[in-house]
Each structure stands twice: as structure tokens, then as C-alpha cells.
Amino acid sequence: MIEARLAHRLDGGFTLDVDLRLPARGVSVLFGPSGSGKTTMLRCIAGLLRAQRGRLVVGGEVWQDEATATFVPPHRRAIGMVFQEPSLFPHLTVQGNLDFGLKRAGGAATRATLDAAVELLGIGTLLARRPDALSGGERQRVAIARALAVGPRLLLMDEPLAALDAARKQEILPFLDRLQRELTMPVVYVTHAIGEVMRLADHVVALDAGRAVARGPLFDMLARLDVPALSQDDAAGVVLRCIVAERDRRWRLARMDFDGGVLWTRDTGHLLGSAVRVQVLARDVSLALTEPRDTSIANQLQGTVQSLADDVHPANVLALVSVGGVLLMSRLTRRSAERLALAPGQQVWAQVKAVVVVA
Amino acid sequence: MSLSAADWQAVGVTLRLAATTTLVLLMLGTPLAWWLARTRSRAALVVDSLVALPLVLPPTVLGFYLLVLLGPQGALGQALAALNLPPLVFSFWGLVLASVVSSLPFMVQPLRDAFAGVGVRMTEVAATLRASPLDAFFSVAVPLARRGFLSALTLTFAHTVGEFGVVLMVGGNIPGATRVLSIAIYDHAEALNYPAAHALAGGLLLASFAALVALNLMNRRRSGWSA
Numbered sequence: 001m002i003e004a005r006l007a008h009r010l011d012g013g014f015t016l017d018v019d020l021r022l023p024a025r026g027v028s029v030l031f032g033p034s035g036s037g038k039t040t041m042l043r044c045i046a047g048l049l050r051a052q053r054g055r056l057v058v059g060g061e062v063w064q065d066e067a068t069a070t071f072v073p074p075h076r077r078a079i080g081m082v083f084q085e086p087s088l089f090p091h092l093t094v095q096g097n098l099d100f101g102l103k104r105a106g107g108a109a110t111r112a113t114l115d116a117a118v119e120l121l122g123i124g125t126l127l128a129r130r131p132d133a134l135s136g137g138e139r140q141r142v143a144i145a146r147a148l149a150v151g152p153r154l155l156l157m158d159e160p161l162a163a164l165d166a167a168r169k170q171e172i173l174p175f176l177d178r179l180q181r182e183l184t185m186p187v188v189y190v191t192h193a194i195g196e197v198m199r200l201a202d203h204v205v206a207l208d209a210g211r212a213v214a215r216g217p218l219f220d221m222l223a224r225l226d227v228p229a230l231s232q233d234d235a236a237g238v239v240l241r242c243i244v245a246e247r248d249r250r251w252r253l254a255r256m257d258f259d260g261g262v263l264w265t266r267d268t269g270h271l272l273g274s275a276v277r278v279q280v281l282a283r284d285v286s287l288a289l290t291e292p293r294d295t296s297i298a299n300q301l302q303g304t305v306q307s308l309a310d311d312v313h314p315a316n317v318l319a320l321v322s323v324g325g326v327l328l329m330s331r332l333t334r335r336s337a338e339r340l341a342l343a344p345g346q347q348v349w350a351q352v353k354a355v356v357v358v359a
Numbered sequence: 360m361s362l363s364a365a366d367w368q369a370v371g372v373t374l375r376l377a378a379t380t381t382l383v384l385l386m387l388g389t390p391l392a393w394w395l396a397r398t399r400s401r402a403a404l405v406v407d408s409l410v411a412l413p414l415v416l417p418p419t420v421l422g423f424y425l426l427v428l429l430g431p432q433g434a435l436g437q438a439l440a441a442l443n444l445p446p447l448v449f450s451f452w453g454l455v456l457a458s459v460v461s462s463l464p465f466m467v468q469p470l471r472d473a474f475a476g477v478g479v480r481m482t483e484v485a486a487t488l489r490a491s492p493l494d495a496f497f498s499v500a501v502p503l504a505r506r507g508f509l510s511a512l513t514l515t516f517a518h519t520v521g522e523f524g525v526v527l528m529v530g531g532n533i534p535g536a537t538r539v540l541s542i543a544i545y546d547h548a549e550a551l552n553y554p555a556a557h558a559l560a561g562g563l564l565l566a567s568f569a570a571l572v573a574l575n576l577m578n579r580r581r582s583g584w585s586a
Contacts, residue, residue, distance in 0.1 A: 048483050074486040075494075081487035087480050091502045100498075101488030150488060 002028075002154070002186065006044045006054035016040045016051070016210040024059065026202030027180050027187040029218075031194075032229055037210040038190045042158050045188060046081050047074035058154055078108060080147030082157045086139035088131035094142050095127040101150035108151035117148035120182065121175055137168035141175060155187040161196065176200055177359045194235045198222065198279050199358045206230060223327035225309035225318055231329070232312040237281035238329050239358065244270045256357075260324030261301050268357045277359045282318060282331035284354040289340055291349050299352035303328065305344055308337065321350050328352070362558055368535050369543040369559075376451070376539060377519040380458040384466040384515050387459070392470035393496070397479070410468070413461045422528025425457050429529065449531045454539075457529040458519045465514040473507020474500060506578055513574045517567055 002022040009015045016037040022028040030038040043049040045056065047063065050071055056064040063072045080101075088097050098118070102109045118124050121141040131139055140160060147155060160176075161169045179187070180200050189200060197204060197218070204221040206214045206229050214227045222238045225231050240263070242256035247267050254267040256278050263278060270276050292300060303323035311318050317337050319330045328350050342348070362370070391410070395403055413421055429447045430436045436446060447453035477500050485495035501508070523541040530537030532546070540559055547556035 046487060048486065073491075074483075075489050075491050079487060081484075083480065083484065085480070087484045089481065089484070089499060089503075100485070100490075104489035104494070106489075146488070156487075 001057075001059065002045070002188070003055070003057040004041070004045060006041060006051040006056065008040060008044060008049065008051040008053075010040065014040075014210060016044070018207070018210075018212045020205060020212055020215065022186065022188065022205070023203055024186055025184070027189050027200050028203040028205060029197050029201035030188065030190045030205050030207055031192065031197050031201075032207035033192055035209075036207040036229075038192075038207050039158055040210075041207070042156050042188060042190050045154075046079055046156055047072060047077050075104075078151075078153040080150055080152030080155045082140075082144050082147050082155075082160045084159045085163050086131075086136070086143040088134075088139055088142055088146075090131050092131075093127070094123065094129050094131070094134070097131070097142060097146050098127075098149050101146060105150040108153075109149060110151070113151045114145075114149040117145040120148070120178060121145040135168070136164050137171040140164065140168075140172055144175070144179070153185055155183065155185055157187065157189045159190050159192070161193070162191070173199065180359070194230065194233050195358075197230075198235075198237075198239045199277065204230075223320060223329060225307060225320060225329075231282075231309070231318060234283070235281060236318070236329060236331070237279060237284070238327060240278045240280060240326060242276050242278045244272055244274050244276060247272060256355075258326055260303070260322075260326035263299050263301075263352065263355050265355050265357055270357065276357050279356045279358045280328055280352055281354070281356075282329040284352060285321075285328055285330035286351045286353065287319065287321065287330050287332060287336075287340065287342065288349045288351060289347075292351060295351070297351045297353055299355065301328070301350045301352065303348060303350055305342055305346045305348055307344055308342060321348060323350065363555065365534055365538075366543055366555065366559060369538050369540050372451070372535065372538060373520055373540040376454055376458060377516045379455050380462055380519045381466075381512055381516045383455065383459050384462060385512065388463065388466035388470060388511070388515075392467045393474050393500070395467070395471045396474035396477075411464050414464050418461060418522065418524025419528055421461055422457065422525040425460065425525065425529050429453055429456070448529060449533060449537060451530075451536050454526055454530040454537050457525045458522055461522055461525045462515045462518045465518045466511045469507045469511040469514065470504065473504035473510075476507075477503045509574055509577055513570060517570060520563070520567075 001024045004022070005019045007017045014035065018041060030041060032038050040049065044051045051064065053066050054064060055067065062070055063077055064070060089100065092100065098114055102114050121144055123138070123141050123145055126134060126138060126142065134142065144160065161172060164172065177199070191197060201218045204216065204218050205212050206227045208229060214221065214224065219239060219241065221227065222230060230236060240258040242258045242263070244254055245257040246255035252267045253264050256263045256265055256276065265278065301323045303321040306320040306322045306327065309318045311331060315333055316331055317334050319332065319337070319342060321328045321330060330350060395407060426448060427433050428435045431440070431446065439446060447456060481499050481503060482495045485499045490498060521541060526539055527542060532538050532542050540563060544556050544559045547559065
């Protein structure tokens with residue numbers, strides 16, 4: 001459990017003021033636009049920045065308490081940190097970079113911790129290289145392994161993909177998926193990319209102008225219309241927890257079962273019975289009052305309109321539809337909403353044009 | 360062309376002075392340069408200017424004030440006398456003090472720029488990898504600032520060897536104690552003993568050139584990662 005009550009005013013006048021509890025397991029994403037205070041908060045947790053007021057307790061250990069003038073410096077905190085730029089030490093080889101923290105971490109880190117990190121990030125063949133002989137993606141993988149090698153009790157990641165181009169991001173994301181599934185320590189992950197939230201988060205804290213405006217489990221948070229940073233993005237939508245229930249060899253399709261029904265997707269090779277996250281974007285969901293027939297759209301789910309809200313553009317509205325208790329989000333024009341006389345409680349058919357298995 | 364015993368003595372004093380000054384400045388200048396590179400305090404502006412002062416002042420001005428300070432009537436001179444210590448004027452250690460002051464910018468400025476080039480991020484990374492600030496300084500900042508150290512050490516040593524005005528004001532011309540190369544050359548030239556002046560001046564010229572070539576060679580070899 002991470003208890004963070006932090007208040008800090010930066011020189012430019014920006015003020016961070018949060019009071020949060022983050023779970024002891026899983027990936028907590030600090031999400032928000034740039035300037036919302038997410039990196040400042042992460043730096044306070046790391047101890048690289050001393051919040052002017054506040055109290056920070058991680059796993060029962062007090063790292064900062066201004067009431068008693070307690071402040072544990074960063075090098076005595078059991079953290080691993082990954083920065084936006086890979087920040088490898090240029091004068092050391094990959095192995096030297098990995099050993100740097102291992103040598104200093106004492107009991108928490110062993111050779112086995114390091115070997116596991118090397119294996120997890122797939123950097124076994126790079127150990128003898130120097131950082132300037134690595135690609136951007138390789139460097140960031142080494143930086144992540146280096147942070148894990150110290151055996152941290154808390155992993156902090158500050159937009160680890162933001163400095164990479166799209167291809168490099170795709171190269172790293174599978175490793176982050178593994179991290180999300182396999183790590184037992186809590187992770188605090190900072191990002192402004194909603195795609196990374198959908199893929200990696202277990203828990204989301206939405207920050208805006210230095211304050212936490214909403215927080216909760218990923219699946220609930222995405223289905224909220226009152227968090228502009230999440231719902232007013234072009235990539236707004238929900239993520240469903242699904243089980244791969246059937247794989248159709250002939251059409252190369254897979255049936256994904258979720259609590260409210262089933263969705264057919266392209267077969268992504270996930271094994272039968274495995275748990276996957278399926279992303280359904282609001283722009284890919286349209287609504288009809290009667291069951292649509294003679295349509296190419298295979299995924300049609302019956303549900304009830306739960307609420308409607310304004311979208312960024314005045315021509316659009318967002319609708320939440322409950323399908324067997326699971327919420328889907330639909331983006332439609334205000335004209336269509338009026339023509340169908342959509343209102344909470346109304347029965348509708350949700351047509352899902354596209355779904356993406358994210359992890 | 361052979362050097363007289365007195366000239367060899369001057370060479371010895373010069374090397375001892377330059378080595379001592381460089382060592383003292385390395386120990387004083389490194390923390391000062393680190394502070395200047397990292398602080399956001401307004402005081403740094405003043406300190407930076409003070410450090411640069413020997414670059415623009417005539418050495419005789421610097422030497423004159425040091426002489427006043429160290430002399431029997433000066434604050435430092437009187438303090439030493441009160442402690443029953445020998446006076447610093449016209450002594451080897453007085454020369455060391457004078458050289459430390461006049462060579463200060465040659466040590467501090469290259470180090471300050473090199474430390475600034477290392478960037479805050481690298482020491483932050485070291486801190487998140489369990490390195491204490493001192494540990495991070497020696498295991499990350501110093502190796503990354505290696506070129507700066509090479510320049511600073513070479514320039515400080517060379518500048519101390521070449522110092523004339525300050526030395527003459529504070530140290531005088533005492534063989535074996537304060538008579539350094541630059542003054543020996545001046546004396547030879549004054550006495551129209553050109554062969555002796557040539558021997559010393561030529562030797563100094565060659566040694567300085569060789570040192571700079573060596574420095575550039577080392578820098579080029581290292582530039583792979585520290586550029």
C-alpha cells in the first residue's frame with residue numbers, strides 16, 4: 001500500500017496537491033495531460049524532489065513526513081526507477097550498468113534478480129555492448145532491467161515510451177505486458193497516452209492541474225464520462241476482461257467471452273482459456289433501437305442506455321450502455337441521439353464495428 | 360647546452376610549485392566547480408566572477424594585494440605571526456598560495472563546464488540505483504567529466520609554470536626557495552646571457568608543446584563516449 005499526501009509548489013507557480021492511496025499490487029497509472037503534475041508526483045515518491053508538505057508511506061515504511069521532518073533520501077528508498085529517456089551511464093557497458101545498482105543494493109538484490117531481469121527484458125545478447133551501440137528501444141529495455149536488478153519493492157516508470165517512435169514502442173510494449181503480468185511488486189506508471197493506460201493499467205489515477213480528479217480500477221475508470229482526460233480523447237473507450245472461449249480455424253476468428261456476452265475478434269494466437277484485455281473504442285460502437293439485420297457487423301449486443309454526456313465536439317455525445325452489467329461506451333452524433341430519442345433506461349442494440357485485443 | 364646548478368634548482372622549484380599548486384587546486388577547485396555547476400543560488404554569480412578575476416587582472420595587481428595581505432602589516436601576516444608561524448612572503452608556501460589564487464580559474468572553469476555537461480539526470484539515476492551523493496559523484500560525475508579534469512590539470516600546471524608577475528611580487532627571487540624558471544629566464548636575458556636563457560626557454564617551450572599534444576591525443580581517444 002502506498003499512502004501519498006503530497007503538496008508542493010514549483011517555481012513556475014504550479015502546485016501539486018494530492019492525497020492518494022495506491023494498491024500494493026499491480027500497475028497504478030498516473031494519467032493526465034502534460035503539466036498535470038504526474039511526473040512531479042512520481043519524483044516526490046522517488047525522493048528526487050522533496051515535497052514541501054506531506055507524508056509518504058510505502059509498504060508501512062515512512063519515507064517522508066514533514067510533521068516530524070522525516071525524509072529518506074532517494075538512495076535509501078527501495079525503488080527502481082525508469083526515466084523517459086533511457087539514461088544509461090555512457091561510460092559503462094550494459095553489464096556495468098546492470099551491476100551498478102546490484103552492487104549497491106545489498107540484500108534486496110542477488111545475481112538471480114539480475115538474471116531474471118535480463119531474461120524478462122530479453123537483453124542477454126547485449127551485455128558486452130556500450131550504450132551508444134544500442135538502439136533506442138534496446139537502451140530503454142536495459143534501463144528497465146537495471147531498475148529491476150536492484151530488487152525494488154516499488155517500481156516507478158516516468159513515461160518510458162514517450163521518447164520512442166511508434167516502431168520502438170511496439171518493440172517494448174510486449175515486455176511491459178510481461179512486466180504487468182509477472183511482477184509481484186507494485187508499479188507506478190506515468191503516461192499521457194490512453195493506449196498505454198488501456199494496455200497496462202490495473203488502477204488509474206487521473207490528474208489535472210496538480211490534483212487527482214478521479215481514481216479507481218481501470219475497467220471502472222474507462223467507463224466514466226466525468227473524467228475528461230479519459231473520455232474526451234479520440235481513443236476513448238472501454239477495456240473488457242475476456243476469456244478466449246473458442247478459436248474458429250476456418251475463419252481465423254476467436255470468441256471472447258466477457259461477463260455481459262461474447263465478442264468475435266481476429267484470432268491473435270492467444271491460447272484457449274487465457275485471459276485477455278479487449279479494447280472497444282467509443283467511436284467503433286453504434287446504437288440501434290431494433291436488432292439490426294443484414295449487416296456486416298458481427299458483434300451485436302443488447303443492452304440498456306445508462307447515461308449520456310456531452311463530448312468535446314458539440315456535434316457528438318457519448319453514451320454508456322450496460323450490457324449484462326458491463327459498460328460499453330458509444331460516440332454518436334447529437335442528431336442521431338435525438339432521432340432515436342435516446343434516454344437512460346432505453347433498450348438498444350450496440351453494434352461493435354471493431355475490437356482490439358490489447359494484451 | 361647544459362644548465363648550471365642554479366638553473367636546475369630553478370627547474371626543481373618550478374616543478375615542485377606547479378605540482379603542489381595543481382594538487383591543492385584539485386582538492387579545492389573540484390567541490391567549488393561542482394557547486395557552481397549545480398547551484399541555482401544567486402551567490403554563484405558573484406563567486407563565478409571572483410573565480411574569473413585572475414584572468415583579467417594584471418598579475419602585478421594580484422601580487423601586490425597578496426603582498427599586502429601576507430606582509431607583516433597584513434591581516435594574514437599578523438595572524439601567522441600571532442600563531443608563531445614563519446611569514447609567507449618570500450617563501451615557497453607563499454608562492455603556493457599566490458599560485459593557487461592566480462591559477463584558480465584554470466582549474467575551476469573547465470571542471471565547472473564539464474560537470475554542467477554531465478547533467479543532473481545522471482546523478483539522479485545513480486541515486487535511484489542506491490548510490491549516495493558522494494558515491495554518485497565519484498562513480499558517475501567524475502568519469503563522465505574526465506576530459507574536463509584532463510584540461511583543468513594540464514592548464515593549471517602549465518599556467519603555474521608560466522606565472523611571472525605574481526611570483527615576482529610575492530616570492531622575490533630567492534634561489535632554491537622562490538626562484539622559478541620564468542624569473543631565471545628573465546634574469547639571464549637581463550644579464551644578456553642569451554645561451555642560458557635559450558636553454559631554459561627552449562626547454563619550457565618543448566615541454567609545454569609536448570604536454571598539449573599529449574592532452575589532445577588523450578582527449579581524441581576518449582571522445583567516443585564523453586563528447
